[in-house]
Amino acid sequence: MPTANSLVALLPATIPFVGPERLERENGGAFKARLGANECNFGCSPDAILAMDKAAREDVWKYSDPEAWELRQALAGHIGISMDELVVGPGIDNLLGLTVRIFSDTGDPIVTSAGAYPTFNYHVAGFGRRLVTVPYRDDKEDLDALAAVAERERAKIVYLSNPDNPMGTWWSGAAIEAFIDMLPDETLLILDEAYGELAPDGVRPSIDTGRRNVLRFRTFSKAYGLAGLRVGYLFGPADLCVHYHKVRDHFGVNVMAQQAAQAALADQKWLEQVSVQFEAARKHIAAVAAANGLVPLPSATNFVTIDCGRDGDYAMRVLKELNAREVFIRKPGAPGIDRCIRVSCGLPHELDYFEATLPEALKAAE
Amino acid sequence: MPTANSLVALLPATIPFVGPERLERENGGAFKARLGANECNFGCSPDAILAMDKAAREDVWKYSDPEAWELRQALAGHIGISMDELVVGPGIDNLLGLTVRIFSDTGDPIVTSAGAYPTFNYHVAGFGRRLVTVPYRDDKEDLDALAAVAERERAKIVYLSNPDNPMGTWWSGAAIEAFIDMLPDETLLILDEAYGELAPDGVRPSIDTGRRNVLRFRTFSKAYGLAGLRVGYLFGPADLCVHYHKVRDHFGVNVMAQQAAQAALADQKWLEQVSVQFEAARKHIAAVAAANGLVPLPSATNFVTIDCGRDGDYAMRVLKELNAREVFIRKPGAPGIDRCIRVSCGLPHELDYFEATLPEALKAAE
Numbered sequence: 001m002p003t004a005n006s007l008v009a010l011l012p013a014t015i016p017f018v019g020p021e022r023l024e025r026e027n028g029g030a031f032k033a034r035l036g037a038n039e040c041n042f043g044c045s046p047d048a049i050l051a052m053d054k055a056a057r058e059d060v061w062k063y064s065d066p067e068a069w070e071l072r073q074a075l076a077g078h079i080g081i082s083m084d085e086l087v088v089g090p091g092i093d094n095l096l097g098l099t100v101r102i103f104s105d106t107g108d109p110i111v112t113s114a115g116a117y118p119t120f121n122y123h124v125a126g127f128g129r130r131l132v133t134v135p136y137r138d139d140k141e142d143l144d145a146l147a148a149v150a151e152r153e154r155a156k157i158v159y160l161s162n163p164d165n166p167m168g169t170w171w172s173g174a175a176i177e178a179f180i181d182m183l184p185d186e187t188l189l190i191l192d193e194a195y196g197e198l199a200p201d202g203v204r205p206s207i208d209t210g211r212r213n214v215l216r217f218r219t220f221s222k223a224y225g226l227a228g229l230r231v232g233y234l235f236g237p238a239d240l241c242v243h244y245h246k247v248r249d250h251f252g253v254n255v256m257a258q259q260a261a262q263a264a265l266a267d268q269k270w271l272e273q274v275s276v277q278f279e280a281a282r283k284h285i286a287a288v289a290a291a292n293g294l295v296p297l298p299s300a301t302n303f304v305t306i307d308c309g310r311d312g313d314y315a316m317r318v319l320k321e322l323n324a325r326e327v328f329i330r331k332p333g334a335p336g337i338d339r340c341i342r343v344s345c346g347l348p349h350e351l352d353y354f355e356a357t358l359p360e361a362l363k364a365a366e
Numbered sequence: 367m368p369t370a371n372s373l374v375a376l377l378p379a380t381i382p383f384v385g386p387e388r389l390e391r392e393n394g395g396a397f398k399a400r401l402g403a404n405e406c407n408f409g410c411s412p413d414a415i416l417a418m419d420k421a422a423r424e425d426v427w428k429y430s431d432p433e434a435w436e437l438r439q440a441l442a443g444h445i446g447i448s449m450d451e452l453v454v455g456p457g458i459d460n461l462l463g464l465t466v467r468i469f470s471d472t473g474d475p476i477v478t479s480a481g482a483y484p485t486f487n488y489h490v491a492g493f494g495r496r497l498v499t500v501p502y503r504d505d506k507e508d509l510d511a512l513a514a515v516a517e518r519e520r521a522k523i524v525y526l527s528n529p530d531n532p533m534g535t536w537w538s539g540a541a542i543e544a545f546i547d548m549l550p551d552e553t554l555l556i557l558d559e560a561y562g563e564l565a566p567d568g569v570r571p572s573i574d575t576g577r578r579n580v581l582r583f584r585t586f587s588k589a590y591g592l593a594g595l596r597v598g599y600l601f602g603p604a605d606l607c608v609h610y611h612k613v614r615d616h617f618g619v620n621v622m623a624q625q626a627a628q629a630a631l632a633d634q635k636w637l638e639q640v641s642v643q644f645e646a647a648r649k650h651i652a653a654v655a656a657a658n659g660l661v662p663l664p665s666a667t668n669f670v671t672i673d674c675g676r677d678g679d680y681a682m683r684v685l686k687e688l689n690a691r692e693v694f695i696r697k698p699g700a701p702g703i704d705r706c707i708r709v710s711c712g713l714p715h716e717l718d719y720f721e722a723t724l725p726e727a728l729k730a731a732e
């Protein structure tokens with residue numbers, strides 16, 4: 001019978017993130033607090049809902065515009081770049097896979113922090129590249145070490161998220177710019193700014209298309225509340241962007257995604273008010289952690305990572321006890337940062353439930 | 367600066383299908399008849415619209431179930447197979463790319479008919495495989511020649527669509543089964559049944575999971591009217607399906623797609639009535655062709671391919687004259703079949719407009 005090629009044959013069948021839906025099927029019921037996937041539990045702009053209603057009735061039978069022209073035009077205008085400096089895709093996950101596929105070859109070294117985004121690592125393995133990792137330092141990605149390893153390995157690609165997932169920490173835009181200057185010219189920096197809209201001023205470096213080796217990734221899945229629709233984008237030099245059009249799925253950004261994202265982008269007032277909700281939720285989570293003797297890390301994202309103060313096994317027990325009590329959370333997995341759990345912002349009633357449940361979970365985890 | 371690898375560097379930046387939206391931007395107005403993309407101009411099931419309304423309000427902020435559990439369960443039940451014999455993906459296009467990636471290696475021969483699905487060829491080129499083509503014969507894919515070339519080349523993959531796009535013709539299920547028996551055991555047959563729901567009885571071979579080297583591809587983009595949502599699936603031996611889970615984008619099948627597809631699948635009565643609409647539209651298109659001295663080919667799909675009776679240049683002029691008159695159609699491109707144009711089923715008023723426009727277009731194309 002047919003066989004997979006030698007690369008794929010050796011890969012594991014895996015899911016970088018087990019879905020809460022699987023846990024719910026196994027638990028036999030829905031979670032009372034969905035605080036594990038860094039979504040926007042506050043929903044999306046009402047304008048985006050109206051756009052979806054219209055698309056459902058008028059447009060969903062059509063293939064989407066393979067050039068996503070109107071959305072790209074709106075995004076380019078919003079950012080202040082030209083349309084050929086921007087690529088839209090069905091989520092950052094998809095764009096990360098294409099980036100690995102395009103800008104590296106079999107066996108090439110690719111650098112990331114140990115414990116950073118698993119889906120990026122999944123694509124690196126999936127295309128047979130060689131992952132080289134650098135430990136977190138003081139719960140932040142270690143810029144000096146990342147640059148040194150990139151230099152030593154002549155890395156094709158370095159992945160950095162700022163603000164960081166899973167730790168919630170961040171570097172200033174100035175520090176990121178200095179980091180870029182340290183990288184070899186031929187090393188591509190994937191700057192994952194999935195949480196960028198939620199970060200304080202000064203965290204995002206200036207838009208500088210003069211940098212020839214940086215692609216910045218953003219999404220409608222986090223602050224904009226459209227994770228289920230799959231729409232992300234990247235921007236940077238046009239002569240890097242052009243390669244995506246050679247290998248992408250042209251109809252991959254669906255009709256709903258294109259139209260809802262455009263409506264969401266136009267409703268910046270909604271983004272402002274949801275940012276206030278996220279801030280209140282972060283404070284709530286941090287207060288709950290502190291009240292239980294745990295240490296919340298500072299966060300520039302839609303989640304708060306909490307130092308449980310012991311080893312990884314203990315933090316895993318805390319996670320499992322919360323999951324067993326219908327609170328869905330996730331946690332960092334790499335040595336050093338695995339002492340933490342990660343709690344996404346949720347609705348007030350979800351955080352109240354988390355608050356009521358955490359003491360029991362901690363007791364059970366002893 | 368960073369560079370694409372040697373494979374991607376040499377690929378053209380291309381779109382297998384230029385979208386009607388681009389033509390509309392260039393023409394400065396919308397088409398009056400959208401008859402070029404083999405969509406379902408009759409829309410989708412009202413139950414699917416209700417599902418989308420609900421998802422827009424309740425679920426779209428969540429990441430989709432990466433296992434698409436409920437949809438896979440429904441599809442497996444509908445077909446009468448087990449869930450591990452089925453893979454759901456964001457459209458057949460995406461699944462074709464994964465299939466090339468998984469079941470062949472750089473430089474491996476892959477066989478298809480000259481003028482068959484361009485997006486498949488795009489993925490073959492995109493992964494650096496070697497495309498070997500076989501001419502159509504009597505406006506059908508030439509099963510004997512495809513099998514002979516697969517044997518000669520020791521092809522890793524053979525692509526066949528039945529019913530066929532772009533010709534609309536078909537082989538019986540029995541002929542397809544005999545074709546499978548002719549293929550080398552190690553050659554994977556991609557049996558693209560995108561138009562399968564619209565085919566007469568006997569066109570689809572029996573569901574026989576005993577065949578170890580066949581994957582069958584279906585979609586919600588055609589008869590089900592959900593092209594804009596991106597949801598397709600494949601089914602076949604579980605030990606072939608398992609490889610997709612090693613390399614696919616896990617969140618790629620969006621929330622809307624999963625829920626609307628499930629609702630559409632459950633509404634088989636809607637499928638029955640839309641099939642009647644498609645049949646009436648095929649007859650209308652065929653009658654218009656015949657009334658203008660052209661020869662409509664028999665069709666088991668949602669389009670009718672029309673033999674314009676001269677060479678490819680003439681048929682291209684007919685297409686351009688129709689497009690210039692706000693009728694969007696496409697046409698086969700390969701020598702021999704390029705004498706045809708391809709007209710998708712449309713709403714009665716669209717076909718009336720096509721009927722009124724074709725005589726002028728033919729005159730202008732002289």
